[in-house]
Amino acid sequence: MVDRWCWSGALTFPVGDPFDFTCPGPEADPPYRANRGLLGKRGSRHAGVDLSNRQGGGNVRAAAHGLVVLVAAAGGYGEHVVLAHRRIDESTVFTVYAHLESGSTAVRAGEPVAAGTVLGRVGDTGRATSPHLHFELRTPEQPDQRWEKARAHDPVEFVRARLPAARSDSSWAGPYRVWAERAGLIDGTRVNERSLTRATWWRVLAGATRRGELRLDAPPETLRAGLLRDGFEAGGEPHRTPPWSELVRDLDRLRETGSRLPEAPVDALARAQDARRELRIASPARELYALGRLEGEPSVAAVCLVLADLAGPPAGPSTAQRASPR
Numbered sequence: 001m002v003d004r005w006c007w008s009g010a011l012t013f014p015v016g017d018p019f020d021f022t023c024p025g026p027e028a029d030p031p032y033r034a035n036r037g038l039l040g041k042r043g044s045r046h047a048g049v050d051l052s053n054r055q056g057g058g059n060v061r062a063a064a065h066g067l068v069v070l071v072a073a074a075g076g077y078g079e080h081v082v083l084a085h086r087r088i089d090e091s092t093v094f095t096v097y098a099h100l101e102s103g104s105t106a107v108r109a110g111e112p113v114a115a116g117t118v119l120g121r122v123g124d125t126g127r128a129t130s131p132h133l134h135f136e137l138r139t140p141e142q143p144d145q146r147w148e149k150a151r152a153h154d155p156v157e158f159v160r161a162r163l164p165a166a167r168s169d170s171s172w173a174g175p176y177r178v179w180a181e182r183a184g185l186i187d188g189t190r191v192n193e194r195s196l197t198r199a200t201w202w203r204v205l206a207g208a209t210r211r212g213e214l215r216l217d218a219p220p221e222t223l224r225a226g227l228l229r230d231g232f233e234a235g236g237e238p239h240r241t242p243p244w245s246e247l248v249r250d251l252d253r254l255r256e257t258g259s260r261l262p263e264a265p266v267d268a269l270a271r272a273q274d275a276r277r278e279l280r281i282a283s284p285a286r287e288l289y290a291l292g293r294l295e296g297e298p299s300v301a302a303v304c305l306v307l308a309d310l311a312g313p314p315a316g317p318s319t320a321q322r323a324s325p326r
Contacts, residue, residue, distance in 0.1 A: 005065075005066075005067050005086060005112045005260065006065035006112065006114065006183050006184075006260050006261070006262045007065065007086055007087075007088055007183055007184035007185075007207050007216060007260075008064040008065050008066060008085035008086055008087050008088075008093065008115075008182075008184060009064075009065075009088060009180075009181050009182050009183055009184030009185070009186075009187075009207075010064075010162055010163060010164040010165070010178070010181040010182050010188065011063050011064045011115075011158070011159045011162045011163065011182075012061075012063055012064070012115060012116065012159065012163065012164070012182070013063065013156075013159055014051075014060050014061050014062070014063050014095075014097060014119075014133065014135055015029075015032050015051050015053075015058055015059070015060055015061070015122065015133050015135075016029065016031055016032040016051075016053070016058075017031075018061070018116065019163055019164075019167045021051060021156075025058065025059070027058070027059060029053060029055070029058040029059075030053040030054075030055060031053060032051045032052060032053045032058075032133075033051070033052065033053070034049050034050065034051055034156055035050045035051070035052050035132065036049065036050040037049050037154065037156075038152065038154055047096075047136050047138075047152040048096065048098075048134050048135050048136035048137070048152065048155060049134075049135050049136075049154065049155050049156050050132045050133070050134055050135075051132060051133045051135055052122075052130065052131065052132035052133070054130070054131075055122070055131060056101060056121070056122050056123050056124060056131030057101060057121050057122060057123075057131075058121060058122040059118045059121060059122075060097050060100060060118065060119050060120050060121060060122060060133055061115075061116050061117060061118055061119065062083060062095075062113050062114065062115055062116060062117045062119055063083075063095050063115070063135075063137075063155075063159060064083075064085045064093075064095070064115050064182065065085065065112070065113070065114055065115045065182065065183060065262055066083035066084055066085040066086075066095070066112070066113055066115075067083065067084045067085075067086075067110075067111070067112050067113070068081065068082070068083055068107050068108060068109050068110060068111050068112075068113060069082050069083065069084045069094070069109065069147065070082040070109055070147070071105055071107065071108060071109050073102070073105075073125065075126060076126050076127040077096070077098035077099065077126050077134065078098060078099045078100065078102075078123070078124075078125025078126025078127070078128060079098075079099070079100040079101070079102055079103075079104070079105055079120065079123065079125045079126070080096060080097060080098035080099070080100060080126070080134075081096075081097045081100065081105060081107060081119045081120060082094060082095070082096050082097075082147050083095045083096075083097075083113065083119075084147075087184075088184045088207075088215065088216035088217050089215060089216075089217050090213075090215050091139065092139070092140055092143065093137060093138070093139055094136075094137070094138040094139075094140070094147040094150055095135070095136065095137050095138075095155070096134070096135065096136035096137075096138070096147070097119055097120065097133060097134075097135060098126065098133070098134035098135075098136070099122075099123055099124055099125050099126050099128040099131075099132060099133065099134050100119070100120035100121060100122070100123050100125060100133075101120060101121040101122065101123030101124075101125070101131075102123060102125050104120040104121040104123065105119065105120045106118050106119060106120055107119055107120075114262040114263060115182045115183075115262070135155050135156075136152060136155060137152070137153050137154075137155035137158050137159070138150035138151060138152050138153070139151050139153065164177070164178040164181040164182060164188055165181065165188030165189050166178045166181060166188050172274050172277070172278070172301075173301035173304070173305070175265040175266050176265060176266075176274075176301060176304035176305050176308050177300070177301060177304055178265065179262070179264070179265035179304065179308060180204070180300075180304040180307070182262070183207060183208075183261065183262050184207050184216050185203070185204045185207040185208060185304070185307070186200065186203070186204065186300060186304070187203075191300050195299075195300060196241055196242070196297070196298050196299055196300045196303055197238065197239055197240065197241055198220070198224075198234075198235075198236050198237065198238050198239070198240055198241070198242050199220035199223075199238040199239065200300065201242055201247065201250070201303070202220055202223040202224050202227055202234055202238075203216055203220075203223060204303065204307070205223075205227055205232055205234070205250055205254065206218075206223050206226065206227060207260075208254055208259045208260065208261050208307060209227075209230065209232075209254055209257060209258075209259060209260070210257065210258045210259060210260050211230040211257050214226040214227075220238040221238070224238070227250075230253075230257070231253055231257070232250050232253050232254075233246055233249045233250050233253070234250070241297045241298070242298070243297075243298075244291050244292050244293075244294045244298055245292040247291065247298060247303070247306075248288055248289060248291050248292040251288055251291075251306070251310065252288060254310070255285075255288070255310065259310065259311065261307060261308075261310065261311035262311065263311060263312070264308040264309065264311050264312060265308060266308070268312075271283075271305070271308060271309050274305055275305060275309060278301075278302055278305065279291070279294065279302060279305070279306075280294075283309060284305070284306040284309045284310070285306075285309040285310045285312065291306065
């Protein structure tokens with residue numbers, strides 16, 4: 001499963017609105033507020049932030065793509081889940097979701113989870129006097145440092161500084177660009193839907209392929225060299241826009257070798273409608289070579305749409321939207 005462990009790019013909040021927990025969430029649960037930060041009463045140390053809307057039962061979602069390293073139901077944390085996230089600079093970040101409602105945990109240790117996957121529900125297990133989510137974010141100083149020993153950061157500030165830049169994009173492209181940012185495929189602060197260059201494309205490929213272990217923040221020529229070793233085309237000048245025919249050859253290689261792309265952000269019907277309108281192709285994944293006949297320069301938004309179609313829908317309901325059973 002580790003070869004399917006997606007990179008962790010942009011982050012979102014685990015409760016309430018993914019982009020602003022102080023707003024109502026997607027399941028119409030009331031807004032949350034931060035009741036307690038890293039410093040508790042009288043300056044006592046508190047390793048995370050307590051998020052509460054004075055109710056229990058709200059869905060708790062993964063803040064980023066990650067790997068479940070612990071599911072437990074004991075001690076002061078009560079029922080809790082710990083995720084490890086592989087950042088684009090190959091550093092590791094841990095997120096902790098504690099005081100979950102008893103029996104609500106919906107994931108298992110060792111499995112990869114996509115950003116937005118429901119982990120459990122807000123509860124009051126462990127040392128909690130009322131329902132709330134105790135949310136932590138930690139960064140280890142050494143690769144083998146346990147999550148409990150890693151340095152604790154203010155998770156609200158950390159997430160807020162790394163929200164998807166495309167979150168305000170209300171066009172058809174918005175969900176695809178947010179999806180690509182969360183998977184580390186693009187840096188939303190540096191690209192827009194009209195500026196696909198080979199340098200951007202090489203980063204996309206490096207983040208999507210299961211082959212190689214390239215740092216996504218590496219210089220373009222380093223990414224290019226690694227991709228060439230893995231059989232990708234990766235040709236031309238980094239600042240130039242590649243033609244569709246070149247992208248098709250790389251996409252064919254990606255399909256052959258397998259990807260670590262997370263599940264698509266929209267369902268198959270919506271993707272087909274977007275693809276017909278923007279590319280005049282119902283399913284780019286099934287009609288890959290038809291892309292090579294397209295005129296004009298490919299945009300970042302169009303490439304994100306193609307990759308989402310290549311990732312395809314999950315076998316069952318979307319894990320990024322599935323609510324845990326009540």
